[in-house]
Amino acid sequence: DADVTQTPRNRITKTGKRIMLECSQTKGHDRMYWYRQDPGLGLRLIYYSFDVKDINKGEISDGYSVSRQAQAKFSLSLESAIPNQTALYFCATSGVDGHEQYFGPGTRLTVT
Amino acid sequence: DAKTTQPPSMDCAEGRAANLPCNHSTISGNEYVYWYRQIHSQGPQYIIHGLKNNETNEMASLIITEDRKSSTLILPHATLRDTAVYYCSRGPGTYKYIFGTGTRLKVLA
Numbered sequence: 001d002a003d004v005t006q007t008p009r010n011r012i013t014k015t016g017k018r019i020m021l022e023c024s025q026t027k028g029h030d031r032m033y034w035y036r037q038d039p040g041l042g043l044r045l046i047y048y049s050f051d052v053k054d055i056n057k058g059e060i061s062d063g064y065s066v067s068r069q070a071q072a073k074f075s076l077s078l079e080s081a082i083p084n085q086t087a088l089y090f091c092a093t094s095g096v097d098g099h100e101q102y103f104g105p106g107t108r109l110t111v112t
Numbered sequence: 113d114a115k116t117t118q119p120p121s122m123d124c125a126e127g128r129a130a131n132l133p134c135n136h137s138t139i140s141g142n143e144y145v146y147w148y149r150q151i152h153s154q155g156p157q158y159i160i161h162g163l164k165n166n167e168t169n170e171m172a173s174l175i176i177t178e179d180r181k182s183s184t185l186i187l188p189h190a191t192l193r194d195t196a197v198y199y200c201s202r203g204p205g206t207y208k209y210i211f212g213t214g215t216r217l218k219v220l221a
Binding site: 004033035040041042043044045048056058059088090092098099100101102103104105106108 | 148155156157158161201203204208209210212213
């Protein structure tokens, strides 16, 4: 079984809708991250969490919010989706040293 | 400018060494250099990391210049399965981890 899972794997939604992407991990890691990937732009950090009570904004947090429901679960929400949020979204986890991040399989989100 | 820059693409003959460069000229003294690779649109896979010294593991070698402004990932004997996009990253910094835009490596038979 995969160590980091993401649901849904693909999602098409309309402008203005609220959508939640979910991430679960079985690595036992405290640190979790949400990235988005756009063609030609690489990976950009949206939010990160070092434990259930510690959540921080990343490089591009506007338009997004997160919830750390438990050590193993970290959800990303788009409050009111817009077309330029169309991207591939990855969740990742790491141990306390943060050196090796384990990525999930990604969620491909399309906002029409 | 906190960008991490990489060439967009490279080719390498199978069996030869693949040398992938990365420029991180604004790296801070406590930031590490990381390399990941991504096959198709799967989640990136960790390869190696380093701070100042050169590093080697079973997958690759990492060479970091003395001034730490650039690094090179070396795949010593590239195979067709090494065809992927390779990302250089630095961190943890203000926004934790900054990734480059990636180099698409094509290994040619």
